[in-house]
Amino acid sequence: MGEYPQLLHTAIDTTDARGLAEFYRRLLGLGYRPGDEPPAAGVPDVADWLVLVDSRGARRLAFQQVERLERTTWPEPGVPMQMHLDFTVPSSEELQRHRERAESLGAQLLLDRTEDPNEPLYVLADPSGHPFCLFVA
Template identity: 40%
Template sequence: MPVRMRLSAITLDCPDPLALAAFYQRAAGLALHPGSGPDFASLTGEHGIFLAFQCAAAHRPPTWPDDDVPQQLHCDFTVQDLDEAEARLLHLGATRPDRQPEPARWRVLIDPAGHPFCITAPTVQPGR
């Protein structure tokens, strides 16, 4: 019988946990967990899931889209308006790589520590 597990956190390595937490806090409107500090910071997400950041002084950012340093993981965020969300995230410090596989459906952005993440349009419901 499989073990029942519930996702509780997604943790990203980075050189400055508080700085990366501040980026995602402003981008997603999540609350900084009171126990956050320079070695480990986390944001309280929806449904009790934490988005966390741990200090890795030797962190090497992923080199997406090439695989010299694999992306390891990435987060996807649903937004109402791709253009508006992209502009806001770029203003907050994200960057936009040239390669965009399906920019009408989703956009790949890079957070300030070099992690790729995606913003996606809501799924269109049949009949709408």
């Protein structure tokens, strides 16, 4: 027995499990856990729980279908963020490139803090409205 529990993956609620899984799969270069791949053409996609894994098969993110989800209003008050994901990139050039990639996949820019000399970053919202940060490591 281990001394501490081990983090398996982070699960994210969404009203579109497949859509959000696809967003993060493409953004992060992940793959589906065996059996979670999209169904063949013409077969309904009834998935309500999907898991993305890295190249070694380790679980990274999971997506749980929910009926409704109140989108955060951050940075405005009202509905707090509650949680967010942080992703790092190696340079300012890569920061801009990955912001553009994320937006092309459906992300929305919430905050541009790239002028901060100590920690340049972007805060974006994924297609379900969950905030995530991209910053230079």
